[in-house]
Amino acid sequence: MNAIEVIDVTKSFGSVVAVDKISFTVEPGTVTALLGGNGAGKTTTLSMLLGLLLPSSGAISLLGQDMIRHRYRVLPRVNFSSPYVDLPHRLTVRENLTVYGHLYGVKGLKTRMADLCRDLDLVTLLDRPVGKLSAGQKTRVSVARALLNQPELLLLDEPTASLDPDTADWLRGYFQEYRGRTGATVLLASHNMTEVERMCDRVLIMKSGRIVDRGTPADLFARYGRDTMEEVFLDIARDRRRPDEPERGEP
Numbered sequence: 370m371n372a373i374e375v376i377d378v379t380k381s382f383g384s385v386v387a388v389d390k391i392s393f394t395v396e397p398g399t400v401t402a403l404l405g406g407n408g409a410g411k412t413t414t415l416s417m418l419l420g421l422l423l424p425s426s427g428a429i430s431l432l433g434q435d436m437i438r439h440r441y442r443v444l445p446r447v448n449f450s451s452p453y454v455d456l457p458h459r460l461t462v463r464e465n466l467t468v469y470g471h472l473y474g475v476k477g478l479k480t481r482m483a484d485l486c487r488d489l490d491l492v493t494l495l496d497r498p499v500g501k502l503s504a505g506q507k508t509r510v511s512v513a514r515a516l517l518n519q520p521e522l523l524l525l526d527e528p529t530a531s532l533d534p535d536t537a538d539w540l541r542g543y544f545q546e547y548r549g550r551t552g553a554t555v556l557l558a559s560h561n562m563t564e565v566e567r568m569c570d571r572v573l574i575m576k577s578g579r580i581v582d583r584g585t586p587a588d589l590f591a592r593y594g595r596d597t598m599e600e601v602f603l604d605i606a607r608d609r610r611r612p613d614e615p616e617r618g619e620p
């Protein structure tokens with residue numbers, strides 16, 4: 370069973386086609402990157418996977434459950450983190466984690482919160498309102514919230530966007546350790562190519578709402594004759610694909 374199955378999914382907003390008939394699967398326990406320039410459709414795709422947006426057409430299943438019919442069965446096993454989604458500002462870190470912990474029905478919440486706050490260096494921030502924290506501190510709270518229910522499937526939208534290089538590097542290691550310890554599946558939208566090379570088993574590249582290429586980082590380096598994901602990304606973004614190369618957008 371795949372952890373994620375997306376079949377012919379389209380999402381339109383009026384005349385804007387944000388996601389255009391994409392299909393992909395993600396194997397359990399793997400880390401997959403969703404790459405693409407601004408407006409490529411990454412956040413729209415993650416929002417549909419989370420059940421925040423309904424696809425205009427197509428089918429999505431997560432952990433073997435159909436997201437249109439059985440989303441409430443699967444959502445307790447899923448979570449997400451994004452620096453662009455705010456937590457309630459006036460509540461302290463402790464209050465935020467407590468409220469979300471209760472919403473997720475976390476058992477042993479106090480111990481779980483204590484472990485996460487220690488791991489994510491939040492102990493001294495527990496009684497500060499989230500609205501008064503720095504962007505990087507908010508990101509760490511958002512990650513703690515995302516891991517409260519020990520998700521089997523973790524969706525990350527630019528998880529390290531607001532972090533300094535040292536904290537970002539540490540957080541990547543933490544996600545990898547979490548995946549190793551729990552066997553969780555991770556889908557990650559990122560503009561950080563080093564992050565993608567370091568963390569991801571597979572890469573899906575989106576452009577104008579479509580998946581235009583896919584494969585392991587090594588596959589993509591070989592196909593484009595490049596040494597880094599940044600060079601591959603620029604080749605695709607600037608339409609420098611060699612004309613003899615076949616389209617790899619289909620599964």
Ligand SMILES: Nc1ncnc2c1ncn2[C@@H]1O[C@H](COP(=O)(O)OP(=O)(O)OP(=O)(O)O)[C@@H](O)[C@H]1O
Nearest residue numbers: 382385386387405406407408409410411412413414
């Ligand atoms: N609610 C909306 N109403 C209208 N258009 C939207 C809406 N949400 C997204 N779009 C459009 O859909 C397209 C894809 O947007 P999306 O946010 O998914 O891109 P993205 O790949 O996440 O971009 P970025 O890297 O800039 O965050 C864009 O053209 C965007 O303007």
